[in-house]
Amino acid sequence: MKKLITATLFALGLAGAAQAADPAVGTWQTQVDDGAYAHVKMAPCGAAICGTIARTFNDSGEYKSPNLGKTLVIDMTPEGGGKYAGKVWRPSNNKVYIGKMSVSGNSLQLSGCVAGGLICSKQTWQRVK
Template sequence: MNLKTWIAAALLIVPGAALAAEPIEGTWKTASGETAAIAKCGGSFCITLKTGKFAGKRIGKLEGAGADYTGSITDPAADKTYSGSGSVSGNSLKMKGCVLKVLCKSQTWSRL
């Protein structure tokens, strides 16, 4: 293949990769059964509980793009905030919160 063909192929592949990115925005069912909404807030994504005892409480803020996000996650029952991350895979969102990046808990949420 010549150089022009390689460039044309690369230009076709790159937009396709961007379209394949899985958005974190949307409504999710948490591991405990509540509903959480993830929406843009400034340059980040805010996580707000929509149902349950803590409905209306913002429980996280993540930054990132594609399928991987990092930021902070709050346990609403204990009212403690941890460093956190989220990873989207299809209709699943694996959320992880850590203390000192050593003691971590994770749970998987489902897209509604």
């Protein structure tokens, strides 16, 4: 019984460490969209990665957007090699799109697509240090 408990705790510890090491986890700055940009906090949500709007900025500086705390990156499931698939919410039109994401170092490429991926809008985000 002791061995089973130890093995279970060890496995849970490894799973937690694997999620913490995910290259998408952290805070990312979006590109300007409709005159504003945001800091998005990416964190594990089950087996996927989700991104929540943590701070918002416009030409005047930081402001309190009604979108603070809302999920922008939805259930991005790792596909390997720093690539993910899930959904993306665009606050300016309140629509959810098919999403793709890839992470390389401190750069994150995010796209939201319609029509089965034929028409896409892309952004490059930078990691906030």
